[in-house]
Amino acid sequence: MLGNLAANPTLRGPIPRAALADWEFALDHGGEALEAWIRYVTAQSPQWTLDAVPALQAWRKPARVIWAAHDRFLPPSWAVQLARDIPGADDHPVLLPFAGHFWQMEVPRSGGAETIATFFSGL
Secondary structure (H helix, E strand, O other): OHHHHHHOOOOOOOOOHHHHHHHHHHHHHOHHHHHHHHHHHHOOOHHHHHHHHHHHHOOOOOEOOEEEOOOOOOOHHHHHHHHHHOOOEOOOOEEEOOOOOOHHHHOOOOOHHHHHHHHHHOO
């Protein structure tokens, strides 16, 4: 089960330039921009994924696990285990190449949107 992976520390890689720019903007302007950034960053915890496992194990509909291939916060090994934990998922997750944890900002053309659209069009 994915919970076994929590004991293994994960390494963080370099922060994407776009994320730093957002952070700098929030720090420079404060107020709602800073509050929104703090909420976003503090929500990034492996525990959120671990907490979702029991509900995902009960899921009985088609599912697809899509993961960033170079995610250093939640490594791809988590995707493999999560795909095994979800009964309706293919055992082989889709890995987005050259993508890190914030793949939507880092490489928005990674194929993630197309993968999601293809999955839903096949239902």
